Amino acid sequence: MAGAPYRDFPMPAVIAEQTRRWLDTAQEERTVAPARASATVLLAREAAAEVAGVAPGSAVEVFVLRRAAGMAFAGGMLAFPGGGVDARDADPSLPWAGPDPARWARRLQVAEPIARELVIAAAREVFEECGVLLAGPSADEVVADLTDPSWDREREALLDRSQSFAEMLTWLDLVLRTDLLALRGHWTTPVCEPRRYDTRFFAARMPGGQVADDRSSEAEVAGWATPADILRAQAEGREVLLPPTQVMVEQLMEVPVGGLDDWLARPVPVHPVQPWPVEHGGTLWMRSPVGPDGHGLPVPGTDLR
Template identity: 60%
Template structure:
Protein backbone atom coordinates (compact mmCIF):
# COMPACT_ATOMS: atom_id res chain seq x y z
CA UNK A 1 0.00 0.00 0.00
CA UNK A 2 1.55 3.32 -1.04
CA UNK A 3 1.78 6.13 1.48
CA UNK A 4 -0.36 9.20 0.76
CA UNK A 5 1.66 11.94 -0.91
CA UNK A 6 1.71 15.06 1.26
CA UNK A 7 1.97 18.69 0.12
CA UNK A 8 1.49 21.90 2.08
CA UNK A 9 -2.23 22.14 1.37
CA UNK A 10 -3.30 18.69 0.18
CA UNK A 11 -2.66 14.97 0.32
CA UNK A 12 -2.82 12.51 -2.54
CA UNK A 13 -4.24 9.14 -1.52
CA UNK A 14 -3.94 6.01 -3.70
CA UNK A 15 -7.26 5.52 -5.46
CA UNK A 16 -9.13 2.29 -4.61
CA UNK A 17 -9.52 0.13 -7.70
CA UNK A 18 -13.31 0.24 -7.53
CA UNK A 19 -13.24 4.01 -8.02
CA UNK A 20 -10.85 4.07 -10.96
CA UNK A 21 -13.39 3.67 -13.82
CA UNK A 22 -15.51 6.69 -12.82
CA UNK A 23 -12.42 8.76 -12.09
CA UNK A 24 -10.91 7.87 -15.46
CA UNK A 25 -14.10 8.85 -17.29
CA UNK A 26 -14.25 12.13 -15.38
CA UNK A 27 -10.64 13.03 -16.18
CA UNK A 28 -11.01 12.15 -19.84
CA UNK A 29 -14.06 14.41 -20.10
CA UNK A 30 -12.06 17.48 -19.03
CA UNK A 31 -12.57 20.36 -19.28
CA UNK A 32 -16.27 19.75 -19.97
CA UNK A 33 -17.00 17.58 -16.96
CA UNK A 34 -20.59 16.31 -16.72
CA UNK A 35 -22.75 17.92 -14.05
CA UNK A 36 -22.14 16.11 -10.74
CA UNK A 37 -24.94 14.30 -8.95
CA UNK A 38 -26.28 15.93 -5.79
CA UNK A 39 -24.43 14.92 -2.63
CA UNK A 40 -26.90 13.50 -0.10
CA UNK A 41 -26.68 14.92 3.39
CA UNK A 42 -25.41 12.26 5.79
CA UNK A 43 -23.83 11.64 9.18
CA UNK A 44 -21.52 9.00 10.60
CA UNK A 45 -20.49 8.27 14.17
CA UNK A 46 -17.14 6.92 15.34
CA UNK A 47 -17.84 4.94 18.52
CA UNK A 48 -14.90 4.68 20.91
CA UNK A 49 -14.20 2.61 24.00
CA UNK A 50 -11.13 2.14 26.23
CA UNK A 51 -8.84 -0.76 25.31
CA UNK A 52 -5.59 -2.31 26.53
CA UNK A 53 -3.64 -0.72 23.69
CA UNK A 54 -5.44 2.60 23.93
CA UNK A 55 -8.82 3.79 22.61
CA UNK A 56 -10.56 1.35 20.27
CA UNK A 57 -12.96 2.31 17.51
CA UNK A 58 -15.95 0.34 16.22
CA UNK A 59 -15.79 -0.31 12.47
CA UNK A 60 -17.65 -2.34 9.92
CA UNK A 61 -16.72 -3.73 6.53
CA UNK A 62 -19.50 -2.79 4.19
CA UNK A 63 -21.26 -5.61 2.37
CA UNK A 64 -20.18 -6.28 -1.19
CA UNK A 65 -23.76 -5.63 -2.34
CA UNK A 66 -23.75 -2.01 -1.18
CA UNK A 67 -24.02 0.59 -3.97
CA UNK A 68 -21.60 2.93 -2.20
CA UNK A 69 -18.14 1.86 -1.00
CA UNK A 70 -18.74 -1.92 -1.11
CA UNK A 71 -16.24 -4.05 0.86
CA UNK A 72 -14.67 -0.94 2.38
CA UNK A 73 -14.09 -0.22 6.03
CA UNK A 74 -16.42 2.42 7.47
CA UNK A 75 -18.20 3.69 10.57
CA UNK A 76 -21.91 3.39 11.38
CA UNK A 77 -23.81 6.08 9.51
CA UNK A 78 -25.96 6.93 6.55
CA UNK A 79 -28.12 9.44 4.77
CA UNK A 80 -30.51 11.89 6.38
CA UNK A 81 -34.17 10.88 6.45
CA UNK A 82 -36.87 13.53 5.97
CA UNK A 83 -38.20 12.84 9.47
CA UNK A 84 -34.80 13.53 11.03
CA UNK A 85 -35.68 17.23 10.91
CA UNK A 86 -38.57 16.71 13.35
CA UNK A 87 -38.44 19.55 15.94
CA UNK A 88 -40.32 17.33 18.40
CA UNK A 89 -37.26 15.15 19.04
CA UNK A 90 -36.56 15.51 22.80
CA UNK A 91 -33.18 17.27 22.85
CA UNK A 92 -30.54 17.57 25.59
CA UNK A 93 -27.09 19.11 25.43
CA UNK A 94 -25.99 22.01 23.21
CA UNK A 95 -28.96 23.70 21.57
CA UNK A 96 -29.69 23.27 17.85
CA UNK A 97 -28.38 26.81 17.30
CA UNK A 98 -25.13 26.00 19.10
CA UNK A 99 -24.76 22.88 16.97
CA UNK A 100 -25.59 24.91 13.85
CA UNK A 101 -22.68 27.24 14.65
CA UNK A 102 -20.34 24.25 14.97
CA UNK A 103 -21.61 22.62 11.77
CA UNK A 104 -21.65 25.90 9.82
CA UNK A 105 -25.17 25.33 8.57
CA UNK A 106 -28.81 26.13 9.32
CA UNK A 107 -30.70 25.00 12.40
CA UNK A 108 -33.02 22.82 10.30
CA UNK A 109 -30.13 21.08 8.60
CA UNK A 110 -28.38 20.75 11.93
CA UNK A 111 -31.34 18.86 13.40
CA UNK A 112 -31.21 16.50 10.43
CA UNK A 113 -27.50 15.81 10.80
CA UNK A 114 -27.36 15.31 14.57
CA UNK A 115 -30.53 13.21 14.68
CA UNK A 116 -29.45 11.18 11.64
CA UNK A 117 -26.15 10.35 13.32
CA UNK A 118 -27.87 9.14 16.49
CA UNK A 119 -30.54 7.25 14.56
CA UNK A 120 -28.06 5.52 12.27
CA UNK A 121 -25.80 4.34 15.07
CA UNK A 122 -28.85 2.81 16.79
CA UNK A 123 -30.13 1.20 13.59
CA UNK A 124 -26.78 -0.21 12.53
CA UNK A 125 -25.23 -1.39 15.77
CA UNK A 126 -27.82 -1.01 18.53
CA UNK A 127 -26.15 1.86 20.42
CA UNK A 128 -28.59 4.47 21.70
CA UNK A 129 -27.26 7.91 22.63
CA UNK A 130 -30.31 8.78 24.71
CA UNK A 131 -31.54 8.51 28.26
CA UNK A 132 -34.41 9.28 30.63
CA UNK A 133 -32.95 12.74 31.31
CA UNK A 134 -30.06 15.03 30.37
CA UNK A 135 -27.69 13.30 32.82
CA UNK A 136 -28.20 9.62 32.08
CA UNK A 137 -28.10 7.08 29.24
CA UNK A 138 -30.07 3.89 28.66
CA UNK A 139 -27.77 1.14 29.92
CA UNK A 140 -29.42 -2.14 28.94
CA UNK A 141 -30.65 -2.70 25.39
CA UNK A 142 -30.48 -6.49 25.38
CA UNK A 143 -34.24 -7.12 25.59
CA UNK A 144 -35.78 -8.30 22.27
CA UNK A 145 -38.08 -5.28 22.27
CA UNK A 146 -35.12 -3.05 21.38
CA UNK A 147 -34.45 -5.14 18.28
CA UNK A 148 -38.08 -4.56 17.36
CA UNK A 149 -37.57 -0.82 17.75
CA UNK A 150 -34.58 -0.94 15.42
CA UNK A 151 -36.48 -2.98 12.86
CA UNK A 152 -39.36 -0.49 12.96
CA UNK A 153 -36.95 2.36 12.29
CA UNK A 154 -35.32 0.53 9.40
CA UNK A 155 -38.74 -0.25 7.91
CA UNK A 156 -39.71 3.42 8.30
CA UNK A 157 -42.65 2.33 10.44
CA UNK A 158 -41.67 4.89 13.06
CA UNK A 159 -39.44 7.93 13.30
CA UNK A 160 -36.64 8.46 15.80
CA UNK A 161 -38.74 11.16 17.46
CA UNK A 162 -41.66 8.75 17.90
CA UNK A 163 -39.35 6.16 19.45
CA UNK A 164 -37.83 8.59 21.95
CA UNK A 165 -41.14 10.20 22.92
CA UNK A 166 -42.90 6.86 23.44
CA UNK A 167 -39.97 5.59 25.53
CA UNK A 168 -39.71 8.80 27.55
CA UNK A 169 -36.14 9.43 26.41
CA UNK A 170 -34.14 12.49 25.38
CA UNK A 171 -31.42 12.61 22.74
CA UNK A 172 -28.05 13.27 24.44
CA UNK A 173 -26.41 15.52 21.85
CA UNK A 174 -23.71 16.36 24.40
CA UNK A 175 -22.36 12.84 23.90
CA UNK A 176 -21.43 13.72 20.32
CA UNK A 177 -18.47 15.78 19.15
CA UNK A 178 -17.79 17.00 15.61
CA UNK A 179 -14.56 15.78 14.00
CA UNK A 180 -14.76 16.37 10.25
CA UNK A 181 -16.79 17.19 7.13
CA UNK A 182 -16.09 15.33 3.87
CA UNK A 183 -17.91 15.38 0.53
CA UNK A 184 -17.74 12.60 -2.08
CA UNK A 185 -15.79 13.64 -5.22
CA UNK A 186 -17.82 15.01 -8.13
CA UNK A 187 -16.66 12.16 -10.36
CA UNK A 188 -18.64 9.59 -8.36
CA UNK A 189 -22.27 8.86 -9.37
CA UNK A 190 -23.39 8.29 -5.75
CA UNK A 191 -22.30 11.10 -3.50
CA UNK A 192 -22.61 12.08 0.18
CA UNK A 193 -22.08 15.29 2.12
CA UNK A 194 -21.02 13.80 5.45
CA UNK A 195 -20.33 15.08 8.95
CA UNK A 196 -18.14 12.83 11.09
CA UNK A 197 -19.02 12.70 14.78
CA UNK A 198 -17.31 10.87 17.62
CA UNK A 199 -18.96 9.41 20.74
CA UNK A 200 -18.01 7.13 23.61
CA UNK A 201 -19.81 3.78 23.81
CA UNK A 202 -22.29 4.26 26.68
CA UNK A 203 -21.54 2.10 29.71
CA UNK A 204 -23.59 -1.08 29.69
CA UNK A 205 -24.38 -0.95 25.97
CA UNK A 206 -22.98 -3.31 23.33
CA UNK A 207 -22.37 -2.57 19.66
CA UNK A 208 -23.52 -5.58 17.62
CA UNK A 209 -23.43 -6.96 14.08
CA UNK A 210 -27.14 -7.12 13.19
CA UNK A 211 -26.84 -4.62 10.35
CA UNK A 212 -27.47 -6.07 6.89
CA UNK A 213 -25.11 -3.41 5.52
CA UNK A 214 -22.09 -4.95 7.25
CA UNK A 215 -20.24 -8.10 6.27
CA UNK A 216 -18.06 -7.86 9.38
CA UNK A 217 -17.80 -5.65 12.48
CA UNK A 218 -14.99 -5.31 14.98
CA UNK A 219 -13.32 -3.17 17.62
CA UNK A 220 -9.67 -2.25 17.02
CA UNK A 221 -7.19 0.48 17.77
CA UNK A 222 -6.82 3.06 14.97
CA UNK A 223 -3.11 2.19 14.71
CA UNK A 224 -3.97 -1.47 14.06
CA UNK A 225 -6.38 -0.54 11.28
CA UNK A 226 -3.85 1.81 9.67
CA UNK A 227 -1.23 -0.97 9.70
CA UNK A 228 -3.66 -3.43 8.10
CA UNK A 229 -4.52 -0.85 5.45
CA UNK A 230 -0.83 -0.33 4.71
CA UNK A 231 -0.42 -4.09 4.22
CA UNK A 232 -3.31 -4.11 1.77
CA UNK A 233 -5.54 -6.16 4.06
CA UNK A 234 -8.22 -3.46 4.31
CA UNK A 235 -9.70 -1.03 1.83
CA UNK A 236 -10.94 2.36 2.93
CA UNK A 237 -11.70 5.80 1.54
CA UNK A 238 -9.48 8.81 2.41
CA UNK A 239 -11.74 10.24 5.13
CA UNK A 240 -11.75 6.93 6.99
CA UNK A 241 -7.96 6.75 6.83
CA UNK A 242 -7.64 10.36 8.02
CA UNK A 243 -10.02 9.73 10.94
CA UNK A 244 -7.91 6.75 12.05
CA UNK A 245 -4.77 8.88 11.87
CA UNK A 246 -6.32 11.65 13.95
CA UNK A 247 -7.63 9.21 16.55
CA UNK A 248 -4.28 7.42 16.73
CA UNK A 249 -2.58 10.70 17.65
CA UNK A 250 -4.87 11.25 20.63
CA UNK A 251 -3.07 10.87 23.95
CA UNK A 252 -6.04 9.16 25.60
CA UNK A 253 -9.75 8.45 25.23
CA UNK A 254 -10.74 11.91 26.46
CA UNK A 255 -8.57 13.54 23.82
CA UNK A 256 -9.97 11.27 21.12
CA UNK A 257 -13.49 12.30 22.09
CA UNK A 258 -12.72 16.01 21.85
CA UNK A 259 -14.20 17.99 18.97
CA UNK A 260 -11.96 19.48 16.34
CA UNK A 261 -11.74 23.26 16.37
CA UNK A 262 -12.66 24.75 13.01
CA UNK A 263 -14.05 22.05 10.72
CA UNK A 264 -13.92 22.88 7.00
CA UNK A 265 -15.40 20.75 4.21
CA UNK A 266 -13.05 18.47 2.27
CA UNK A 267 -13.91 17.25 -1.23
CA UNK A 268 -11.26 15.10 -2.94
CA UNK A 269 -10.78 15.11 -6.69
CA UNK A 270 -9.05 12.61 -8.97
CA UNK A 271 -5.60 13.45 -10.30
CA UNK A 272 -3.11 11.45 -12.31
CA UNK A 273 0.64 11.44 -11.79
CA UNK A 274 3.51 9.03 -11.18
CA UNK A 275 1.76 6.51 -13.42
CA UNK A 276 -1.29 6.18 -11.17
CA UNK A 277 -4.60 7.75 -10.20
CA UNK A 278 -4.87 9.51 -6.85
CA UNK A 279 -7.55 11.17 -4.74
CA UNK A 280 -6.28 14.68 -4.01
CA UNK A 281 -7.75 15.95 -0.74
CA UNK A 282 -7.40 19.55 0.46
CA UNK A 283 -6.20 18.85 4.00
CA UNK A 284 -3.24 19.93 6.10
CA UNK A 285 -0.61 17.64 7.59
CA UNK A 286 -3.01 16.70 10.41
CA UNK A 287 -5.86 15.75 8.08
CA UNK A 288 -7.94 18.83 8.82
CA UNK A 289 -9.84 20.54 6.04
CA UNK A 290 -8.23 23.64 4.55
CA UNK A 291 -10.60 26.62 4.14
CA UNK A 292 -10.92 28.12 0.68
CA UNK A 293 -10.37 31.83 0.17
CA UNK A 294 -14.14 32.36 0.14
CA UNK A 295 -14.74 30.32 3.28
CA UNK A 296 -11.82 31.82 5.14
CA UNK A 297 -13.06 35.35 4.52
CA UNK A 298 -16.50 34.80 6.10
Protein backbone atom coordinates in the same frame (compact mmCIF):
# COMPACT_ATOMS: atom_id res chain seq x y z
CA MET B 1 -4.74 26.00 -6.39
CA ALA B 2 -1.06 26.67 -6.72
CA GLY B 3 0.72 26.76 -3.42
CA ALA B 4 -2.20 25.34 -1.42
CA PRO B 5 -1.41 22.44 0.92
CA TYR B 6 -2.91 19.05 0.21
CA ARG B 7 -2.42 15.32 0.60
CA ASP B 8 -2.65 12.72 -2.14
CA PHE B 9 -4.37 9.44 -1.24
CA PRO B 10 -4.22 6.34 -3.45
CA MET B 11 -7.51 5.92 -5.28
CA PRO B 12 -9.16 2.57 -4.46
CA ALA B 13 -9.30 0.34 -7.52
CA VAL B 14 -13.04 -0.12 -7.14
CA ILE B 15 -13.67 3.53 -8.08
CA ALA B 16 -10.66 4.15 -10.34
CA GLU B 17 -12.39 2.82 -13.48
CA GLN B 18 -15.40 5.08 -13.05
CA THR B 19 -13.12 8.03 -12.33
CA ARG B 20 -11.08 7.36 -15.46
CA ARG B 21 -14.24 7.36 -17.60
CA TRP B 22 -15.34 10.64 -16.01
CA LEU B 23 -11.98 12.30 -16.63
CA ASP B 24 -11.95 11.09 -20.24
CA THR B 25 -15.35 12.68 -20.84
CA ALA B 26 -15.39 16.14 -22.34
CA GLN B 27 -15.72 18.69 -19.57
CA GLU B 28 -18.96 20.14 -20.92
CA GLU B 29 -20.50 16.63 -21.01
CA ARG B 30 -19.60 15.57 -17.48
CA THR B 31 -22.45 15.05 -15.05
CA VAL B 32 -22.16 15.85 -11.35
CA ALA B 33 -24.55 14.11 -8.96
CA PRO B 34 -25.93 16.14 -6.05
CA ALA B 35 -24.31 15.42 -2.68
CA ARG B 36 -26.79 14.02 -0.17
CA ALA B 37 -26.44 15.24 3.42
CA SER B 38 -25.22 12.45 5.71
CA ALA B 39 -23.66 11.82 9.09
CA THR B 40 -21.31 9.16 10.43
CA VAL B 41 -19.98 8.42 13.90
CA LEU B 42 -16.61 7.28 15.22
CA LEU B 43 -17.82 5.19 18.14
CA ALA B 44 -14.79 4.82 20.43
CA ARG B 45 -13.82 3.16 23.70
CA GLU B 46 -10.64 2.59 25.69
CA ALA B 47 -8.71 -0.47 24.52
CA ALA B 48 -8.23 -3.42 26.84
CA ALA B 49 -5.38 -3.03 29.32
CA GLU B 50 -3.24 -5.63 27.57
CA VAL B 51 -3.51 -3.64 24.33
CA ALA B 52 -3.50 -0.02 25.44
CA GLY B 53 -0.15 1.66 25.64
CA VAL B 54 1.76 -1.10 23.88
CA ALA B 55 2.24 0.97 20.72
CA PRO B 56 1.04 4.28 19.25
CA GLY B 57 -2.55 4.07 18.14
CA SER B 58 -3.46 1.35 20.63
CA ALA B 59 -5.01 3.43 23.42
CA VAL B 60 -8.54 3.23 21.99
CA GLU B 61 -10.66 1.04 19.78
CA VAL B 62 -13.19 2.26 17.21
CA PHE B 63 -16.18 0.39 15.83
CA VAL B 64 -15.85 -0.20 12.08
CA LEU B 65 -17.82 -2.04 9.41
CA ARG B 66 -16.67 -3.47 6.12
CA ARG B 67 -19.45 -2.47 3.77
CA ALA B 68 -21.01 -5.25 1.72
CA ALA B 69 -19.28 -5.63 -1.63
CA GLY B 70 -22.49 -5.06 -3.55
CA MET B 71 -23.23 -1.67 -1.98
CA ALA B 72 -23.60 1.16 -4.50
CA PHE B 73 -21.28 3.41 -2.49
CA ALA B 74 -17.94 2.32 -0.94
CA GLY B 75 -18.72 -1.37 -1.39
CA GLY B 76 -16.11 -3.60 0.28
CA MET B 77 -14.52 -0.68 2.11
CA LEU B 78 -14.04 -0.10 5.81
CA ALA B 79 -16.29 2.61 7.25
CA PHE B 80 -17.96 3.89 10.43
CA PRO B 81 -21.67 3.58 11.24
CA GLY B 82 -23.55 6.25 9.36
CA GLY B 83 -25.75 7.13 6.44
CA GLY B 84 -27.89 9.70 4.71
CA VAL B 85 -30.25 12.15 6.39
CA ASP B 86 -33.86 10.97 6.39
CA ALA B 87 -36.67 13.49 5.85
CA ARG B 88 -38.08 12.62 9.29
CA ASP B 89 -34.79 13.57 10.97
CA ALA B 90 -36.06 17.16 10.73
CA ASP B 91 -38.85 16.48 13.26
CA PRO B 92 -38.68 19.34 15.81
CA SER B 93 -40.64 17.29 18.35
CA LEU B 94 -37.72 14.93 19.04
CA PRO B 95 -36.82 15.05 22.77
CA TRP B 96 -33.46 16.81 22.94
CA ALA B 97 -30.82 17.28 25.65
CA GLY B 98 -27.38 18.86 25.48
CA PRO B 99 -26.30 21.65 23.10
CA ASP B 100 -29.40 22.95 21.36
CA PRO B 101 -29.86 23.05 17.56
CA ALA B 102 -28.83 26.72 17.44
CA ARG B 103 -25.48 25.90 19.03
CA TRP B 104 -24.99 22.93 16.72
CA ALA B 105 -25.82 25.17 13.77
CA ARG B 106 -22.93 27.46 14.70
CA ARG B 107 -20.58 24.51 15.11
CA LEU B 108 -21.66 22.87 11.86
CA GLN B 109 -21.88 26.22 10.02
CA VAL B 110 -25.34 25.46 8.66
CA ALA B 111 -28.90 26.65 9.22
CA GLU B 112 -30.55 25.43 12.41
CA PRO B 113 -32.98 22.98 10.72
CA ILE B 114 -30.09 21.34 8.86
CA ALA B 115 -28.05 21.08 12.06
CA ARG B 116 -30.98 19.32 13.73
CA GLU B 117 -31.19 16.83 10.85
CA LEU B 118 -27.48 16.04 10.91
CA VAL B 119 -27.27 15.46 14.66
CA ILE B 120 -30.41 13.31 14.70
CA ALA B 121 -29.22 11.34 11.66
CA ALA B 122 -25.91 10.59 13.38
CA ALA B 123 -27.63 9.16 16.47
CA ARG B 124 -30.28 7.30 14.47
CA GLU B 125 -27.74 5.64 12.17
CA VAL B 126 -25.63 4.42 15.10
CA PHE B 127 -28.68 2.75 16.61
CA GLU B 128 -29.83 1.28 13.29
CA GLU B 129 -26.41 -0.04 12.23
CA CYS B 130 -24.90 -1.33 15.47
CA GLY B 131 -27.60 -1.11 18.15
CA VAL B 132 -25.99 1.67 20.21
CA LEU B 133 -28.34 4.33 21.57
CA LEU B 134 -27.05 7.79 22.51
CA ALA B 135 -30.11 8.60 24.59
CA GLY B 136 -31.37 8.30 28.14
CA PRO B 137 -34.24 9.00 30.49
CA SER B 138 -32.74 12.39 31.43
CA ALA B 139 -30.10 14.89 30.34
CA ASP B 140 -27.42 13.19 32.45
CA GLU B 141 -28.28 9.51 31.93
CA VAL B 142 -27.79 7.01 29.12
CA VAL B 143 -29.69 3.78 28.58
CA ALA B 144 -27.36 1.09 29.87
CA ASP B 145 -29.11 -2.17 28.97
CA LEU B 146 -30.51 -2.87 25.51
CA THR B 147 -30.67 -6.66 25.81
CA ASP B 148 -34.46 -6.88 26.11
CA PRO B 149 -35.98 -8.17 22.83
CA SER B 150 -38.19 -5.08 22.71
CA TRP B 151 -35.15 -3.04 21.63
CA ASP B 152 -34.77 -5.28 18.58
CA ARG B 153 -38.34 -4.47 17.62
CA GLU B 154 -37.69 -0.75 18.00
CA ARG B 155 -34.64 -1.03 15.80
CA GLU B 156 -36.50 -2.99 13.13
CA ALA B 157 -39.26 -0.39 13.13
CA LEU B 158 -36.67 2.28 12.35
CA LEU B 159 -35.11 0.20 9.61
CA ASP B 160 -38.40 -0.52 7.87
CA ARG B 161 -39.45 3.13 8.36
CA SER B 162 -42.62 2.22 10.24
CA GLN B 163 -41.55 4.69 12.95
CA SER B 164 -39.21 7.66 13.14
CA PHE B 165 -36.41 8.21 15.63
CA ALA B 166 -38.42 11.04 17.21
CA GLU B 167 -41.44 8.76 17.61
CA MET B 168 -39.31 6.05 19.19
CA LEU B 169 -37.70 8.36 21.76
CA THR B 170 -41.02 9.98 22.60
CA TRP B 171 -42.75 6.61 23.01
CA LEU B 172 -39.96 5.39 25.32
CA ASP B 173 -39.77 8.68 27.25
CA LEU B 174 -36.10 9.19 26.35
CA VAL B 175 -34.08 12.24 25.30
CA LEU B 176 -31.34 12.41 22.69
CA ARG B 177 -27.99 13.15 24.38
CA THR B 178 -26.43 15.51 21.87
CA ASP B 179 -23.68 16.35 24.35
CA LEU B 180 -22.24 12.89 23.70
CA LEU B 181 -21.38 13.83 20.11
CA ALA B 182 -18.27 15.76 19.04
CA LEU B 183 -17.73 17.10 15.52
CA ARG B 184 -14.51 15.84 13.90
CA GLY B 185 -14.74 16.49 10.17
CA HIS B 186 -16.69 17.50 7.06
CA TRP B 187 -16.01 15.71 3.77
CA THR B 188 -17.85 15.72 0.44
CA THR B 189 -17.54 12.97 -2.17
CA PRO B 190 -15.55 14.02 -5.28
CA VAL B 191 -17.62 15.24 -8.24
CA CYS B 192 -16.38 12.37 -10.41
CA GLU B 193 -18.35 9.76 -8.44
CA PRO B 194 -21.91 8.86 -9.47
CA ARG B 195 -23.16 8.70 -5.86
CA ARG B 196 -22.12 11.56 -3.60
CA TYR B 197 -22.50 12.51 0.07
CA ASP B 198 -21.91 15.69 2.04
CA THR B 199 -20.87 14.06 5.32
CA ARG B 200 -20.27 15.33 8.83
CA PHE B 201 -18.05 13.07 10.94
CA PHE B 202 -18.91 12.93 14.63
CA ALA B 203 -17.24 11.01 17.45
CA ALA B 204 -18.76 9.57 20.62
CA ARG B 205 -17.75 7.43 23.57
CA MET B 206 -19.33 3.98 23.61
CA PRO B 207 -22.02 4.12 26.34
CA GLY B 208 -21.27 1.94 29.36
CA GLY B 209 -23.34 -1.23 29.56
CA GLN B 210 -24.34 -1.25 25.89
CA VAL B 211 -22.98 -3.65 23.27
CA ALA B 212 -22.31 -2.78 19.63
CA ASP B 213 -23.25 -5.62 17.30
CA ASP B 214 -22.65 -6.77 13.72
CA ARG B 215 -26.26 -7.18 12.63
CA SER B 216 -26.24 -4.50 9.94
CA SER B 217 -27.37 -5.87 6.58
CA GLU B 218 -25.08 -3.33 4.91
CA ALA B 219 -21.89 -4.80 6.38
CA GLU B 220 -19.97 -8.01 5.72
CA VAL B 221 -18.19 -7.82 9.07
CA ALA B 222 -18.23 -5.35 11.94
CA GLY B 223 -16.32 -5.01 15.18
CA TRP B 224 -13.78 -3.15 17.27
CA ALA B 225 -10.21 -2.41 16.17
CA THR B 226 -7.42 -0.10 17.25
CA PRO B 227 -6.37 2.69 14.87
CA ALA B 228 -2.95 1.08 14.54
CA ASP B 229 -4.47 -2.25 13.48
CA ILE B 230 -6.76 -0.57 10.94
CA LEU B 231 -3.92 1.36 9.30
CA ARG B 232 -1.74 -1.75 9.31
CA ALA B 233 -4.47 -3.73 7.55
CA GLN B 234 -4.77 -0.95 4.99
CA ALA B 235 -1.00 -0.88 4.38
CA GLU B 236 -0.98 -4.66 3.91
CA GLY B 237 -3.87 -4.55 1.46
CA ARG B 238 -6.32 -6.38 3.73
CA GLU B 239 -8.66 -3.41 4.08
CA VAL B 240 -9.58 -0.47 1.82
CA LEU B 241 -10.30 2.97 3.29
CA LEU B 242 -11.54 6.09 1.56
CA PRO B 243 -9.53 9.24 2.44
CA PRO B 244 -11.95 10.59 5.10
CA THR B 245 -12.02 7.25 6.90
CA GLN B 246 -8.23 7.08 6.84
CA VAL B 247 -7.92 10.64 8.15
CA MET B 248 -10.37 10.01 10.99
CA VAL B 249 -8.50 6.85 11.99
CA GLU B 250 -5.25 8.82 11.93
CA GLN B 251 -6.82 11.37 14.28
CA LEU B 252 -7.63 8.55 16.70
CA MET B 253 -3.93 7.67 16.71
CA GLU B 254 -3.46 10.87 18.75
CA VAL B 255 -5.52 9.64 21.71
CA PRO B 256 -3.25 8.84 24.70
CA VAL B 257 -3.98 6.12 27.24
CA GLY B 258 -6.81 7.34 29.46
CA GLY B 259 -7.33 10.42 27.30
CA LEU B 260 -10.46 9.61 25.30
CA ASP B 261 -12.69 12.06 27.17
CA ASP B 262 -10.17 14.88 26.78
CA TRP B 263 -9.84 14.09 23.07
CA LEU B 264 -13.61 14.20 22.60
CA ALA B 265 -13.94 17.46 24.53
CA ARG B 266 -11.19 19.26 22.61
CA PRO B 267 -12.66 21.35 19.76
CA VAL B 268 -10.93 20.89 16.43
CA PRO B 269 -10.97 23.11 13.34
CA VAL B 270 -13.46 21.70 10.84
CA HIS B 271 -13.41 22.93 7.25
CA PRO B 272 -15.10 21.35 4.22
CA VAL B 273 -12.88 18.90 2.35
CA GLN B 274 -13.70 17.72 -1.15
CA PRO B 275 -11.07 15.52 -2.81
CA TRP B 276 -10.55 15.68 -6.55
CA PRO B 277 -8.88 13.21 -8.91
CA VAL B 278 -5.35 13.74 -10.15
CA GLU B 279 -2.96 11.51 -12.04
CA HIS B 280 0.77 11.14 -11.60
CA GLY B 281 3.06 8.24 -12.26
CA GLY B 282 0.32 6.66 -14.37
CA THR B 283 -1.83 6.23 -11.26
CA LEU B 284 -5.00 8.01 -10.15
CA TRP B 285 -4.95 9.69 -6.75
CA MET B 286 -7.47 11.57 -4.61
CA ARG B 287 -6.04 15.00 -3.76
CA SER B 288 -7.44 16.49 -0.58
CA PRO B 289 -6.88 19.85 1.18
CA VAL B 290 -5.89 18.51 4.59
CA GLY B 291 -2.95 19.43 6.78
CA PRO B 292 -0.43 17.22 8.55
CA ASP B 293 -2.78 16.91 11.53
CA GLY B 294 -5.51 15.50 9.28
CA HIS B 295 -7.87 18.45 9.69
CA GLY B 296 -9.39 20.18 6.69
CA LEU B 297 -7.83 23.42 5.57
CA PRO B 298 -9.71 26.60 4.60
CA VAL B 299 -8.55 26.64 0.98
CA PRO B 300 -10.57 27.49 -2.14
CA GLY B 301 -11.72 24.92 -4.67
CA THR B 302 -9.92 24.05 -7.85
CA ASP B 303 -10.68 22.96 -11.38
CA LEU B 304 -10.86 19.24 -12.02
CA ARG B 305 -8.86 18.89 -15.18
